Amino acid sequence: MAKFFRLLKILHTIGRYRLDEMAHSHHSPRTFKLLLLLFKLYPKSPDNRGARIRRAFEELGPIFVKFGQLLSTRPDLIPDDIVAELDHLQDNVAPFSSELFVEIVERELQGPVDTLFKHFDRQPLASASVAQVHTAVLHSGEDVVIKVIRPGLEPIIEKDTQLLRVIARLIERFTTEGKRLRPVAIIDDYRETILDELDLAREGANASQLRRNFENSNMLYIPEVYWQYSTRNVLVLERLYGLPVTDTAQLESHGIDLKLLAERGVEVFFTQVFEHNFFHADMHPGNVFVSKKTPRDPCYMAVDMAIVGTLTREDQYYLARNLLAMFRRDYRQVAELHVLSGWVPRSTSIAGFEAAIRSVCEPIFEKPLIEISFGEALISLFKTAQRYQMPVQPQLVLLQKTLLNIEGLGRQLYPKLDLWDTAHPYLERWVRERFHPKTLFEDLKYHAPEWMEKFPQVPHLIFDTLSEVKTLAKAAPELKAASKALRQSQSNAMNRSRNNTVKIGAAACMFAGGYILLQAIPELTQAPRESLLLLAAGTLILFFKR
Template sequence: MKLTNIYIGYLKVNRAMEIAGILIRQGFDELIARTWLGRRIRKRRIRRSKPVYTTEERLRLTIEDLGPTYIKFGQILADRPDVVSERFRNELKKLQSRALPFDDQLARNLIEDELSAPIEKVFATFDETCMASASIGQVYGATLPDGSPVVVKIRRPKIEQKIKLDLYLMRFLAAKLAKNYPEMAAINIVGVVDEFGESILRELDYNNEAANILRFQQMFENDPTVYIPKVYLEYTTRRLLVMERVTGITPDDPTVLKANGLDTQQIALNGANALLTMILRHGFFHADPHAGNIFIMPGNVIAFIDFGMVGVLTPRDMNFLANISLGFVRRDPTVIADSLITLCNVRFFKKRDELIFSLQQMTAQYSHVPIDKLDYAGMIQQCIDLITKYSLQIPNGIFMLVKSLATIQKVAEKLDPDIPFTPLITPYAKDVIMQRFSPRKLAGELYQTLKNYANLALNLPGDVSEILYKLKQGEIRHNIRFENSEMLQKAVRNVGFRMAYAIILVGLFIGSVLLINTRSDLAYAKFLLWASSILIFILILKWMFRRK
């Protein structure tokens, strides 16, 4: 065994023990809280105005103790109603990715290692104290020799190893849960962990964030209402990101914006149009557009920062969003239901009528609400909450989409409570549908369909001849796939044991009879005869009883 494997095994065991210690401590507190003594302690703490934690709050505190990997996973679960109940999701939404900063001198050394040069030779000025600290990286202010202000983001030391260990343990536990609780198949908890693992590992590589910035720059190069900061690829590595420092006002305080001569209504409109352009025209969007990642520049220009978390939509996802948007506008539950079923990749859904009826009840609540007052993100969330009850699996990217829509809608409504968000999305939705049914698109799909039928007609005689030939030669094989192979193996083992037991008993019975015929004086031969006869009689009775 290699020393590297031994060391990795040691790290896994050490991290597992650390996690177990946190879970045991928090679990013991939760266990005590449910007892008579815990209720007494709770009442006493309430009288003394001390904090009293609920089960949901204790879960959040446990996740915070476990570290950045679990904090980010908790943030994702907060947007997954198919995995976590509403009361736990409300608590998980309080998770923050803020972390204690690590040593500034250590950060400086790491930056110099990535640059392969002293900081003074690369930057004209460099702030020795960090501007911000998150779970993955730490940010510093600096200026380039040409005077350009930049931010320098350096990854935390040894964070990749720790996250990989956590992901290994999380996937192990998820696989155990999926194996022991088959009813969780609709949740696909292993898939959730795998998707999270891919997302956080991409976020660890700052080259990916640099590529995202370049893509957003290309998307908005002709849009004067959106600004994407410049990234300096010559200084960027897997662990280091250097990008333009954007200055502006955060959009969380309309009063400050108005005091600086900015138009909050136009800002809300620009921000909503920017996100809708990302989603419905490019299928590539900023997945965390909260107020801390947005700056308002002069001229009501929207500047985005922090491009580590992005969402990618397939054409099917974009068509879903377009169809469901038009369904909301028309208050048509059938259109909404069909778009949801198509999104889940189900052709024939047995409970379609029940889903339409439930959606009809939901849309009836908004029958007297004007279109410009509809809570668009809230209605999509209600639809997702509804279809999870029918055990339908929704593509993981849709949850990130709903989160982004809800976030930008909240920011926009804070700036302009009367922003018509639902009518705003309608033109984009119509464009998607028009592109889908454009003559060129339909002609292309028709050509592909005819081509497939032509290939089928040409290949069919040869395929039939091959099947008949193999049938004559006895080479046709049929693979049978069992959903639960472990139960099948257990059943086969049980049958084998019973057959072996029966053969042994019959052998003992026949052998004892032969012994008595040849040597009637042998006492153990008579014993074997009686013992085997009794056991065979018991087996016959059990068989008859089961038959009844």
Template sequence: MAGILFTSRRTRSQILRRSREIASALTRHGLGWLMVRVGLGGFVPFERGWFGHEARETPYTRAEHLRMALSELGGAFIKLGQALSTRPDFVPPEYVVELSKLQDSAPPVPFDDICQVFCNEIGQLPEKIFDEFNPQPLASASIGQVHTGKLKNGQPVIVKIQRPDVAGQIEEDLEILSGMAEWAEAHTAFGRNYNLPALVDEFAFTLRNELDYQREGQNADRFRRNFAGDPSISIPRVYWEFTTDRVLTLQRVGGIKVADMSALDAAGIDRHIVAENSVRIMLREVFEFGFFHADPHPGNFFVQPDGSIAMIDFGMVGRLDVNMMESLLRIGMAVGRQDAERITDEFFAIGMANANVKRKALQRDLDHFISRYAGRSIKDLAATKTVDEVMAIALRHHLQMPAELVMLFRVVGISEGLGAQLDPNFKLFEFATPYMQEFWLKHRSPKAIALRVGQTALDAAELGLTLPQHISRLIGQVERGELELNVNHEGLRDFAHRLQQMVNGLAFPLLLAATIVALGFMMIVYHPAFWD
């Protein structure tokens, strides 16, 4: 099929049928060129395709056609469109705006079918477990639908139940998307510049997590632990006895939607307090826990009478590991010094920029970007505008932004917009400054630096142990002709032999020195009793 290899356990006829559906939907909307670009040209009778959409006086744009096609395809493709709408580093602004209009809704599954899924997972029908269970769904989406109920003890709950066979359908779509991405990478500059297989893998990982309701429950529990004792936020309890991979039962929370300004005013709630609480929660998630709610649209946050926030929907979360936080710190320091060269170095070091990126052009744009902000007070900065400029640079230079970083930028932008909506005088950067300063000092304290240096020394010790073995393997590959090199040196073998002898001679001193340094820093940091 157009040179694409599929390895799914789904039958070839299923894959072919779904591929034709995809090609048909896209070509109906004049997107046959896209099918040719990603390797499904064999399904397109002519590149521009045929049209079956409703006509209108003003012609539809390509972005509108793509949104309509993805909406028709449903399932994973709606999720794909929503994911692309959060990637301004990858798609042009007009597509971001249009794809953000995609609504993940679907006709409800018949109640008997939903009850069967529940019974298969929990072992009993809903009426045996709940005192009340509403057969009409509160919401119905492409993966599952939500019903309200009440436990035997009177506790109101919401029950999220997965649609029958949705997992198999999504895996089929992911298989097709993966094949298209691999074909495009192998045959087009577009695919190579953006490393499409990696992007599809990220999307597949996120979507499979959304299919696992137990993981969503675990995320909710982690948020509850992180914010235990914080009166500004409440997280619903998970009822694990009624939760599986395909059923999630949560305490039901109420309140006023955070973006309903008229309702907040009618209830006499101080909107400035709500703005501070919502942004404070986000800042603690990012700087304190490195674990944040990555789907912060207003429907997932409810304001309580005291101005505190109740949070729901934990299927999409972001994680910032130590390495990413360290990279952000180094980039932040380089920005403060107006050192565009160091920022460029960091982009290459963390894999945002690959060999196809023109280094000098990227550095020039970064230098222009940071010079415009030199000397300006942080309270005068707008997070959304700053992030948009960074994303424009990423798009222009084909940078591959880590998914976690893109999610973080999105969360910051939404938080700033919500804060300004709640209180027009609210400035996110000004409010966030103390949190950023505390985080900076925490990660630049002598103890934190000593720990990192000690870890680096231990890593060096491990490298000293394994380096001769790796070099020996490399030399063997060269001698057997298994490794292609872009140089041809007459004395390569003799040089490699001398290199191996030199490394063998250095390995033990290197290992010994690194171990001594590591132990020294461990003594300083942990200060064991025998040290005295």
């Protein structure tokens, strides 16, 4: 019952902000069209569509706020004006009690906080939808932050994501843009992402890997993880004291070289993506600081490593060559690389694809280099490729958003930043070194034990495969007949269930419609509640008798 009323609350919020105006239905059943008509009882909103979506998510609570933040990382699917509004979603929520925080820490670490730590601050440093942070001091003297997952969050996530999935299925099935946007896949991706964020051991492991990758670097500093104080629900990290990366006045007052700092941001990005193949995928300004220690040799400091990205070796190679070819305006090679990489089908017309890429990229590259956005150019390229059936690839989407964040930070620090001047030599060197004899020899050494282990089995595998091919050839007629019978059976089952589905959907819409009418027309609430319930029940009985 709680889930049902939560669904009604979501529908009411959709109506209040007139989000129905963004759903252009096609061949919708009468029940879905009836629901859209009921939303029209609400007055129109003066805000633009992006602001309405942002305010609706904020009203529906922290799980929807996190969902909006995920959508803001999908510029390949979501229009720019909506992405810009979703970027402003605030993830600050009221803290839960310090007593409960202490109880969780003591249960997880099996000891009182006053014994575990030299000092523990009972006032929270920060509070967000997923976790809360307090500061402390270890007995050895190090300042640390303690991050704890909000209690009872997993059932709320499960309930809200199930409801989001119901709405996504309706959008995908009955709206014009539904199949292109693939909302069900987005919800499934969101559920996996937010559940991963509940595992602080995973975030700690990400932090340890990033710290190890930049251990001998003066470009990026990652806080140390204190594993003896960390579990799945509690994470203790070194406390960082840095300058906010967006406060240029404070950075300048400390003598930070802003031009070098901006260029290092680009270098940090390409080092993570191509050299380490492990990149921090949530580098928005709230997660990035600048060290005060070496102003003439500036160093970034990053926190919140819950979301990271990796690429396959093939994606790394084709991405680097695509960027090089795109900035040389060699659109033929860009089209060929998309086909060779398998990002678009091999049946794609190279000439037609090349022309489509040219029409998108030429206006971009007519600008001066310092005004060209790497991230936007890459998004435009992939949007064009999606028209040629390029599937959405989460790892490339994460990379696009990270690149946009790095560019935004870099240009805010130093508006004349030329990303191509920094990135071009790096990409050229990386592609060249990939085929260097030393690199090939290292790859050979890495894979040699596995190849040697499998080599004696090769003759047996060949003979087994030939035998299986002969068996399948003999069974082909029977398989074809069974497949035809199965398709016929599925068709009959779908026809039988369609009528029941329509009835259930209509009933749900009628019940939701009653709720929406009560919200939209306050005078109706003056009627006795029992009368309204009897009227609703009687209507449902008459409907199902038909």
